[in-house]
Amino acid sequence: MSPLIQVKNVTKKYGGLTANNDISFDVSENEILSVIGPNGAGKSTLFKMISSFTPTTSGEVIYRGERISNLKPHIVARKGVVRTFQETTIFKSMTVRESVVVAQHLRAKASLAGYFWGSKTAQEDVSAFGKYADELLEFLGMSEISNEQASNLPQGSLRALGIAIGLATDPKVLLLDEPFAGMNHDETMNMVNLVRSVRDERGVTVMLVEHDMPAVMNISDRIVVLNFGEKIAEGTPSEIQNNEKVIEAYLGSVDDEIGM
């Protein structure tokens, strides 16, 4: 089976700084793949390039045989590759339900003019959006806070909201940006289960950038490790845990640490 997403020799340079250098790996359908690495390793940049929020300097990202890098973000989203953001990126003055309703933009069948005149298709869309929003919030265990203003939510719920907004677009691939950051153990475990159920029950392929090692080891089918913009390892969690280069990247080599 050919991979769902192929990252091919992707490089990103900001002036003289190389954020990502010649990175290649594949993502298979229905897997949970994590990208990890120390701070400044270029994980977020890589995600931005996959979702076309920033262009690549060279190399390309292929999704189902089509190039999706160097396009516009909304076009990539339309193809089914959707990213989420960290918790501060939400629709602050909308309620949870409103956010999920508006996020179903891509499912709309009626035109914008149709909505203006209130055509039949538009009315059907509106009721379908509401129904799906309720379903989705139920699935994510967020029904109780559905009428809460987003700006009033605690951090954990904001992340769930971010995922809800992403899922409302009906994606094939969901890119999660640090979904566990700042969470305690219980919250993290809830989120791990949630992400798993997104994959298992909704057939969404998940890629995530994360720092929380226990969670990453728990959730991932495979892991890609970046350090200083280069891919230094790729494999299953147990392979990564025993990889010397990875241990060196995280703990530093003996020489570096003592300065000898």
Added chain:
Amino acid sequence: MLGFSSKQLIGVGVFLFVIFIGVPLVIGATGRWDFFFTLTSVALLAIASAGVWLTFYIGRINIGQGAFALIGAYVSAILVVKAGWSFWISLPAAGLFAAVVAVLIGLPILRLRGVYFAMITLVLTQVVTLTALALPITNGAKGISNIPLPSGLSIFGIPLIPDFGSMENTKLAFYLTACVLMVVTYAALYRLVNSRLGHLCRSMQQNEELASSIGVNIAYIRIVIFAISSFFGGIGGAMFGSIAQSVYPSTFVVADSVNFMLNCFLGGLGYVFGPMLGTLVLYFGWDLLFEIGKYQMLVYSMILIAVIRFLPNGLLSVRFGKGDKK
């Protein structure tokens, strides 16, 4: 009915009754015919302000509506005077022309945000004024005067609008026309804001990155909204020119653009009908302060600062409370 509560329907009914029947009756009884002109101006400025409000709705501060009002006024005047068009055809043409200009200007400048966009739009009014001074077709500083009053309009021999030239009381006719235009504008605006396009605008206002991640073509929506906004500006300006029967480069200046924006602030950015109220209060407030002579500007500015400081959500927030109710 149409998803409106009975309270809303009554409110709209009362409003329509007041502006179409109440005001003319009161003015007829008191003989203050000059008020027709004032109220007509308010209605037309409220149309242009509605456009500015709409650009606020996608998170852009627009201080350039004077430019589009001036463009609309000139386009209509030129079409009527030089091409011999009926005013009623030139009116939508003026709006469309302003919208097309908005698309051309908007393509490069709508990428800017915050104060940068505001600064560029601030310059636009001056650019259009200078262009009007320079172009041969606009007659430079002399402007276009002696614009004929709107002629009658009939479709298939059925008269829809009578000839303004043969009327005794054009003030009333202009007032009613301006009110009809204003009502249509705000009805369209209300509908737009409460339809999907409005929801997408709100999502963009709050976070453009997140909006594009859910598949919203933000560049396209920005252009569409800016074009609609300028269409309103063009319509308001064209009607204004027709009432004054003349257009000069100074008909709309930078101060007018600033006022359009202030109307929105004052009425409330969270309310569709905010700019309408804002225009009324600002226009009459300025006139009432005329009595105090040289301190007019000082007192006026202080009141504005106080309103923006203590009622950041606009005058309508007093009635409806905080938040973005429509």
